[in-house]
Amino acid sequence: MSVILLLIPLSILLATCFLWAFIWAVRSGQYEDTCTPSMRLLTEEHEPRSAKSKSEFRGDASAKD
Numbered sequence: 001m002s003v004i005l006l007l008i009p010l011s012i013l014l015a016t017c018f019l020w021a022f023i024w025a026v027r028s029g030q031y032e033d034t035c036t037p038s039m040r041l042l043t044e045e046h047e048p049r050s051a052k053s054k055s056e057f058r059g060d061a062s063a064k065d
Helices: 002-027 036-043 051-058
Strands: none
Touching: none
């Protein structure tokens, strides 16, 4: 019986902490615009690197001439 008297206030405290964290996340903008970042990954088009830039990236001295 004494365990229940300890667990009930603890569970209320824990629920209050989760509620506060959720409210903080909503107010700070964590849930705004959830679609765009995932769609941006699919729509970005990258140009392939040229042979010169690849060799410069590797550090080849022949491409720097």
